[in-house]
Amino acid sequence: MFEAxxxxxxxxxxxxDAIKDLVNEASWDCSSQGMSLQAMDTSHVSLVAVQxxxxxxxxxxCDRSVTLGMNLSSLSKILKCAGNxxxxxxxxxxxxxxxxxxxxxxxESETSEYEVKLMNLDSEYLGIPDTxxxxxVKMPSHKFQRICRDLQQIGDAxxxxxxxxxxxxxxxxxxxxxxxxxxxxxxxxxxEDSVSISMQEPIIQSFALKYLNHFxxxxxxxxxxxxxxxxxxxxxxxxxxxxxxxxxxxxxRYYLAPKIDE
Amino acid sequence: MSQRTLTSFFKPT
Numbered sequence: 001m002f003e004a005x006x007x008x009x010x011x012x013x014x015x016x017d018a019i020k021d022l023v024n025e026a027s028w029d030c031s032s033q034g035m036s037l038q039a040m041d042t043s044h045v046s047l048v049a050v051q052x053x054x055x056x057x058x059x060x061x062c063d064r065s066v067t068l069g070m071n072l073s074s075l076s077k078i079l080k081c082a083g084n085x086x087x088x089x090x091x092x093x094x095x096x097x098x099x100x101x102x103x104x105x106x107x108e109s110e111t112s113e114y115e116v117k118l119m120n121l122d123s124e125y126l127g128i129p130d131t132x133x134x135x136x137v138k139m140p141s142h143k144f145q146r147i148c149r150d151l152q153q154i155g156d157a158x159x160x161x162x163x164x165x166x167x168x169x170x171x172x173x174x175x176x177x178x179x180x181x182x183x184x185x186x187x188x189x190x191x192e193d194s195v196s197i198s199m200q201e202p203i204i205q206s207f208a209l210k211y212l213n214h215f216x217x218x219x220x221x222x223x224x225x226x227x228x229x230x231x232x233x234x235x236x237x238x239x240x241x242x243x244x245x246x247x248x249x250x251x252x253r254y255y256l257a258p259k260i261d262e
Numbered sequence: 263m264s265q266r267t268l269t270s271f272f273k274p275t
Contacts, residue, residue: 044267126272157263206263234271257271259263 002030002066002092005059008243009088009103011221013079015241018218018252019048020076022211027069027123030062030092034250038125046211047126047234047255052241056249059089068092068099069121078114092118128255133228133236135162136198139182141225141239143195145216147180152209154178157259160229161204165197167227171209192223203229206259212237215254234258 006012019026019037026039034054040047054060082088082103089102096118103112147169151158155173162168165184171177184197218239219225228236234255241249 040268044269045265047268047272125275126268127275128272208265234268255268255272257266257268259265262264 001061001063001094003059003061003089004035004057005087005089007058007087009082009086010084011241011243011249012088013082013084014220015050015252016072016076016079018221019050020072021217022046022048022214023072025069025071025119025121027067027121029065029067031065032062040126045208045257049253051250053250056243056247064094066092066094069119069123070099070116071119075116078116081112081114131230134199134201134230135203135228137162137167137196137227138224139195140193141219141222144225145219148209148212148216151178151180152213156209157206158209158212159204159206162197162199162229163202164199167197203231205229205231205235207235207256208259211256218252221252232258
């Protein structure tokens with residue numbers, strides 16, 4: 001039996017909003033450690049990895065590890081039926097062919113129950129090496145979202161370069177060009193507004209903005225986003241997931257293969 | 263510029 005209860009059901013709604021347009025079908029791997037998912041987009045250019053720790057749930061029971069394969073747009077449609085303040089409980093019996101979602105409104109007697117069909121998916125897992133990166137940047141997630149959205153009006157790709165204590169996002173296209181330069185901020189008054197840059201070596205790499213704009217759909221999950229880059233390896237864009245109390249619940253990480261000069 | 267795929271960096275486990 002698998003059962004996971006989340007009082008802040010809105011977190012699950014936000015996670016689905018952040019992955020459903022990138023990946024259509026994926027499997028949740030549920031174990032005593034928590035729920036995780038790894039899936040590539042159909043063109044195999046990007047990958048999303050989600051981790052929700054067992055102790056982040058308000059109730060969590062997983063007698064034996066289960067893989068819940070499902071259509072994410074179906075799950076997302078069902079989650080839209082839950083209110084933002086609802087408690088969400090996921091239930092799956094061992095060897096069942098569906099998952100049950102129970103939504104409970106706070107301070108009300110209303111309960112709704114939905115079922116989503118499970119699928120047998122041929123999941124391919126990629127081994128992601130845990131390597132140090134040349135550049136790590138932490139910046140406000142809404143700022144990253146705006147930069148990616150603005151630059152997509154100029155061109156299809158963004159060139160990210162980092163030197164000393166600044167990071168530069170540049171795009172060019174038929175209409176002209178645009179650059180956004182961010183410098184490391186000194187103030188720690190408002191950590192969520194800060195930009196911090198840690199650099200081992202200067203870097204310059206280009207990425208498709210279409211994917212970065214997909215990743216930015218995770219913005220409501222976290223006030224800060226972390227970008228990790230190294231020469232000739234995929235970019236990592238990470239949003240940590242915290243609950244209202246600020247406790248660490250897990251993360252959503254996106255990996256994006258670079259564009260290269262032919 | 264050409265787009266590379268992730269599978270050229272990460273291998274199936």
